[in-house]
Amino acid sequence: MSSLRAKIQDVFNEPACEQNRGKDAKARKEGCSKPLTPGAAAGGCAFDGAKIVLHPITDVAHLIHAPLACEGNSWDNRGAASSGPTLWRTSFTTDLTELDVVMGQGERKLFKAIREIKEAYGPPAIFVYPTCVTALIGDDIEAVCKRAAEKFGLPVVPVNAPGFVGSKNLGNKLAGEALLEHVIGTVEPDDAGLYDINILGEFNLSGEFWLMKPLLDRLGIRVRACIPGDARYLDIAGAHRARAAMVVCSTALINLARKMEQRWGIPFFEGSFYGITDTSDALRNIAELLVKQGADPEILGRTEVLIAEEEAIAWKKLAAYRPRLAGKRVLLNTGGVKSWSVVHALMEIGIEIVGTSVKKSTVEDKERIKQILKDDNHIFEQMAARELYAMLSEHKADILLSGGRTQFVALKAKTPWLDINQERQHPYAGYDGMVELVRQIDLAIQNPIWCQVREPAPWDCQPAVGEELPRTKSENVTLHAVQEFSGTTAADFGEC
Structure with missing residues (x-):
């Protein structure tokens, strides 16, 4: 645990961060991550952050040394893709029970699990992740991994980032430390080049x-x-x-x-x-x-x-999308690099940004946003669902770009929504990705369903007794489409 504490302190003292360099020695050691509130998820724990960084390594076996729920709640939480190996899609866990914890069988069970993975799958390496339970009971993960590596002749990498030590971002950095300490530099390539x-x-x-x-x-x-x-x-x-x-x-x-x-x-x-x-x-x-x-x-x-x-x-x-999207207003409820990079990308084609969140953005990210938007009024740290709904229902934005958590707020406000976070189904990077992003925004905004859902419900506009119920715009559109398809005329159906 003392070695983990030293790693965390080293990660917080990050000289590559301009904001961190400007602090005094005491403030620098405290780091930039906000302290966790007991009982709150804070957008993910350190274990979740470490898993996010390392899980897309596709040919490695990722073994979670913890009760079953720790792996079940974190597996496949990002839409990363592989061009070859699929071992990373297999979920491995020691599945500790109360009896294992009480009887001190955690380390023995971990060693046995490593041996079973080696014999059944033969991976080039095994990454072992402790979580809150196994860290609190004091299982020596590093000692077990070292002994297993010597016994089975393959790298067994301890990723010491149990959830309770901090936020998801801290877990990202601890995963990087694990790669530095146990992986990078352990193999000399024979084809190194200048490019x-x-x-x-x-x-x-x-x-x-x-x-x-x-x-x-x-x-x-x-x-x-x-x-x-x-x-x-x-x-x-x-x-x-x-x-x-x-x-x-x-x-x-x-x-x-x-x-x-x-x-x-x-x-x-x-x-x-x-x-x-x-x-x-x-x-x-x-x-x-x-x-x-x-x-x-x-x-x-x-x-x-x-x-x-x-x-x-x-x-x-x-060019085909410019006249259709010029002046359209976009609200981004995301964070990190997307809080400024996507903003810049959309403004290039004439889309107006009415707001972007910076909840998970660094100080440098926020400075970039200010330089791009030239107005701090469009930047918000956090927007509650009630405020987000009020903004969308008042038609202050034509579309919401966010993660899946807020999609139902947009749908309730009868506003188009597009997934911009890690669960998305379309790639948006590069030149082709930018075209795809604009295409998806256009499809979402121009979808005729929004004209229909925004019309009054039939039961909200009941006609007087003996009065014919007027057709809605969407019914007229559908009626004309049926007429064109069947070759009939409006006279066959009456007045529209």
Whole structure:
């Protein structure tokens, strides 16, 4: 437990964070994460955060050393995708019972579970996650993992991030520390080159990374490790031989990027693949870092040619949506990198942003939003469901972009809604992703169902006795569609 406490203190003292550097020594050790309220989920615990970062490593067996519910409530909580291995989709847990806890059988049961996974699946590595119960009873996870690794001849990685130690963001960083301590640098690749990069904080949600990889391939840039999206254990183990790195979500793995720069001299920058301009800037920054690291400067010219070609194609596709979406008002209830990157992307095509949440955003994210919107009135830390409903029901926004938790608020307010968080079904990264995002917004706003649900219900406008009930607009539209299809005329149906 003392080693865990030291790790947490080290993670809070993050010199790569500009805001943290401006604090005194005492305030820096307290970190930026808000303290948890007892009994509150606070958007996820440290165990949840560690699982989010490491679970998309596709060929690894992820073993949860805890009662069954800990794994059941956290499994498959993100829509990450794999291009190959499916072992990560299998749920492993030691399923501790009350008797195991009372009799002190936790460590023995963990060792047995590791052996069974090794014999049945033969993975390249096993990640072991303790949770609140096993941390509180004092199971020595690191000792068991070390003994199992020696016994079975494969890496067994302890991910020491039980839920009670802090927030989800802290769990993200502790997962990065586990990779630094036990994985990265343990394998020497035999094909290292001058055009190898790492991408950190990219989760490949709905296959978004696959929209960017072909662009990098065309430039001759190889992604040695994408952590964690669609990752393989050996790729991450050899990630220390990359020449440059891009951090997509700074709140998650900024500590990993900074320490990899310190240990192996891998420079990094923070960027985004959301929106045409941000995608182009990201490609330019990658090329410039590689040139500084010894790559041929001709890659800068090839990058500009690629950007010009892809931007021309994307803008041509978006031209059809401009007149349909110009002046439409969007409300974003999300956080993190999306709080500013998606805002910038939508404003590029003339969509008005009436508000964006910054609940899970860093100080740097908030500064970017202020520079983009030029108005603090459109930025809110948190909006209660009642306030969100009032804003939507008063038609202050034409569509809500958020996660699944607030979709029913939008539906109750009879307002279009689009999923922008990790549960989404469509990739929105890169040039093609931007076109898809705009297409989905257009489909949601222009859906004829909204005209129908906003009309008064038939029982709210009953006619007087003997008076014919008037048809609604939607009934007229349907009637004319039937007429065109069947070849009949309006006279056959009476006046519309």
